[in-house]
Amino acid sequence: MDAARTQFHEDLLGEARALVSALENGDGEAAEAALARIGALRESDLFQELGRMTRELHDALKEVELDDSVQGLAQVDIPDARARLNHVIEMTDEAANKTLSLIESAVPICEGLEDALRHIGDGWRRFRNREMSVEEFRELSREVESFIERGNEELARLKGHLNEILMAQGFQDLTGQIIRKVIGIVDDLEDNLVGLIRKIHGDRPVARREDDLAGPQIPGRESDTAVSGQDEVDELLSSLGF
Amino acid sequence: MKILIVDDFSTMRRIIKNLLRDLGYNNVQEADDGNTALPMLKSGKFDFLITDWNMPGMTGIELLKAVRADEQLAKLPVLMVTAEQKREQIIEAAQAGVNGYIVKPFTAATLKEKIEKIFERVKAEG
Numbered sequence: 001m002d003a004a005r006t007q008f009h010e011d012l013l014g015e016a017r018a019l020v021s022a023l024e025n026g027d028g029e030a031a032e033a034a035l036a037r038i039g040a041l042r043e044s045d046l047f048q049e050l051g052r053m054t055r056e057l058h059d060a061l062k063e064v065e066l067d068d069s070v071q072g073l074a075q076v077d078i079p080d081a082r083a084r085l086n087h088v089i090e091m092t093d094e095a096a097n098k099t100l101s102l103i104e105s106a107v108p109i110c111e112g113l114e115d116a117l118r119h120i121g122d123g124w125r126r127f128r129n130r131e132m133s134v135e136e137f138r139e140l141s142r143e144v145e146s147f148i149e150r151g152n153e154e155l156a157r158l159k160g161h162l163n164e165i166l167m168a169q170g171f172q173d174l175t176g177q178i179i180r181k182v183i184g185i186v187d188d189l190e191d192n193l194v195g196l197i198r199k200i201h202g203d204r205p206v207a208r209r210e211d212d213l214a215g216p217q218i219p220g221r222e223s224d225t226a227v228s229g230q231d232e233v234d235e236l237l238s239s240l241g242f
Numbered sequence: 243m244k245i246l247i248v249d250d251f252s253t254m255r256r257i258i259k260n261l262l263r264d265l266g267y268n269n270v271q272e273a274d275d276g277n278t279a280l281p282m283l284k285s286g287k288f289d290f291l292i293t294d295w296n297m298p299g300m301t302g303i304e305l306l307k308a309v310r311a312d313e314q315l316a317k318l319p320v321l322m323v324t325a326e327q328k329r330e331q332i333i334e335a336a337q338a339g340v341n342g343y344i345v346k347p348f349t350a351a352t353l354k355e356k357i358e359k360i361f362e363r364v365k366a367e368g
Binding site: 093096100103104215216223228229230237 | 252253256257260295296301325326327328329330331332333336343344345346348352
């Protein structure tokens with residue numbers, strides 16, 4: 001018990017004794033006065049107690065009042081992480097669309113080459129089977145010649161597409177670096193949050209929030225109830241009578 | 243054969259569209275969630291629906307339930323192509339009346355196999 005409380009109790013005891021003796025002596029006025037002083041003592045004790053609590057609250061708030069690193073995290077790093085992750089979405093979107101466009105425009109080139117080869121192949125077979133007139137053979141020769149020229153051009157275009165598809169994969173390196181940076185921010189945030197939670201709650205185990213939709217499974221963090229691939233999906237569905 | 247692909251990521255729609263074209267299905271339209279898909283389905287005379295699960299607005303499972311609850315669409319074959327792979331989700335989709343379920347990432351062969359299986363069954367049921 002601190003000195004102020006001891007003093008308070010002593011004062012209170014003194015006033016109580018004065019009250020008792022005043023009452024025993026039938027001194028109403030002195031008894032009233034003693035009672036009034038007890039009331040005043042009690043009031044000032046309440047104020048002191050309130051003051052002490054306010055101080056404690058203030059200190060506690062100050063302690064919780066997040067150091068600069070937490071403020072920096074909230075005001076700078078988290079918006080920064082958000083911008084970085086949005087950029088990752090943009091980059092992957094761009095790379096995927098670019099690759100898809102190149103593939104989509106490569107398909108007709110392949111189909112054109114396929115058609116030309118089929119046509120020349122048919123002619124060649126007829127020539128080998130001696131089913132072809134000289135005039136037709138001349139026509140076939142011209143077609144072969146033009147195919148050689150065109151085929152080379154088309155193959156060069158295809159190679160160009162493959163090269164561009166190759167280059168479009170560069171996003172993986174850049175997004176990897178960006179995401180690694182965000183992981184660093186998340187690590188800092190975790191450290192700060194864990195510290196904060198310890199200050200407030202002590203080492204209480206934290207319940208994990210379960211999202212409605214799990215989304216893609218992350219290696220090493222798979223849900224207990226997730227299937228591990230299409231085969232297990234098929235098994236599950238067939239067990240349900242599919 | 244008119245097909246509607248519903249996915250919030252345009253790249254995934256493009257991938258599926260290209261795979262379908264390889265399989266000989268050229269009449270394909272796209273929607274980016276259930277809310278845009280449902281009116282298209284109601285007015286568009288589609289023969290087949292391929293949908294993702296997790297989309298903003300109306301999700302794939304809600305779309306599936308809405309389709310099964312609609313008198314005109316109730317028999318529409320629905321294939322779900324999704325990254326959701328929890329057992330309870332697959333069971334929920336099955337109970338809601340899905341015709342096939344593919345987990346991402348998937349292969350062209352899987353898509354082909356599931357589509358063919360669905361149409362075989364649809365034909366067998368008349």
